[in-house]
Amino acid sequence: MKNILKILLITLLIISCKTEKSNTAIAEVSQETLGKHIEVLASDDFQGRMPFTEGGAKTTIYLEQEFKKLGLQPGNGDSYFQDVPMVEIDGTPSKKMKISGNNQKFDLDLLEDFVVTTSKTDAEVSLENSELVFAGFGIVAPEYNWDDYAGIDWKGKTAVVLVNDPGFQSGDKTLFKGDEMTYYGRWTYKFEEAARQGAAGILIIHDTKPASYGWNVVQSGWSGAHLTLESDTPKTDVAGWISNETATKLFESSGIKNKNFNELAKNNDFKAISFGLNASVKIINKIKRDQSKNVVALLPGTTQKDEYIIYSAHWDHLGVGRSINNDSIYNGAVDNASGTAALLAIAEAFKNSPQQKRSIVLLAVTAEEQGLLGSAYYSEHPIYEPKKTVANINMDAFNSPGPMKDLTITGFGHSEMDEYGKVKTVAR
Ligand SMILES: [Zn+2]
Known part of the structure; x- marks a missing residue:
């Protein structure tokens, strides 16, 4: 799955690039940026990013800060947050x-x-x-x-x-x-x-x-x-x-x-x-009742700015649990600090590129590990109209082994995105 996502991602970057200004190259997604954010998000300081914990709160604040630093707009009115009420x-x-x-x-x-x-x-x-x-x-x-x-x-x-x-x-x-x-x-x-x-x-x-x-x-x-x-x-x-x-x-x-x-x-x-x-x-x-947060930022487009492409990744992981080799923090570097870092790296690449026709939404969702609750809440309370949302590219455990030749599509036949995957597979 993760490989496809990466390929889809590259494809979309290429498509958007072509349709915007064919002679202007799009900025590359920076490996260094990816690494930097993974290191922070997966550090012991973030305590495994469990919703309803200090580590969870730290994560959402970090994402807000980084979106701000990149000069992205708040994605939910004047806020970077969407509250997600949950009950245990x-x-x-x-x-x-x-x-x-x-x-x-x-x-x-x-x-x-x-x-x-x-x-x-x-x-x-x-x-x-x-x-x-x-x-x-x-x-x-x-x-x-x-x-x-x-x-x-x-x-x-x-x-x-x-x-x-x-x-x-x-x-x-x-x-x-x-x-x-x-x-x-x-x-x-x-x-x-x-x-x-x-x-x-x-x-x-x-x-x-x-x-x-x-x-x-x-x-x-x-x-x-x-x-x-x-x-x-x-x-x-x-x-x-x-x-x-x-x-x-x-x-x-x-x-x-x-x-x-x-x-x-x-x-x-x-x-x-x-x-x-x-x-x-x-x-x-x-x-028990509490609420967690989805974090959302917007990069407005130009000529089709009321159409949206959402990049999403869950920011949460499993927190602190049973100790293994005297280590009880489940850091979740791959699942899913990598996908969350990718959101920031993609945002940076878009920021360093000619402005896209369509608007780009960066959505870091909560409580995936508890049953995709942040995503479920977003789909029940979408900030951007679903019929104006052209695609959602979700990244869960970003591809760490590097470039691949082969790929399989999990859930093939359930999305029009298959077609884009095909185009890219042939082109590679
Ligand atoms: Zn995951």
């Missing part, structure tokens, strides 16, 4: 999920059989005898004529869904995108869609192959406190995962005739089916 939710789920119905009663064990979390900030959230309904892949995709939620009032119910999307291992490239996972296949989408449908809960059935990670990853990744954005978007009370064995047990205890749940939902004529079982589980929350 530390939820403790009950040790058991109680299942009843179809003349049966049994308990599922936390971590062993299920994990649950919540994005709600209430002191306590719960499912109380919530009807479990199998909702296939949990996908509503009109462009594929697909709706796993159709025909059911989801209020109070819990959707149980499969990971990935119907295209995976279908052998059919026209079914969604075949083996290439669409956004519909991601857990984030599944949680969001269940919430939009008004469901009380959502449980994803884990499966190692289509998920591409084991149950142990779910166990460790979905325990403990998590940071999220304060937002009004709909949320289910409870969201989580169940193991494949647990799903098998639910199907066996259910009134659903076809127990082969992996095959059940592969056609668009699939209709959601009730298990005839109800689930109860509770989460007690500890809530």
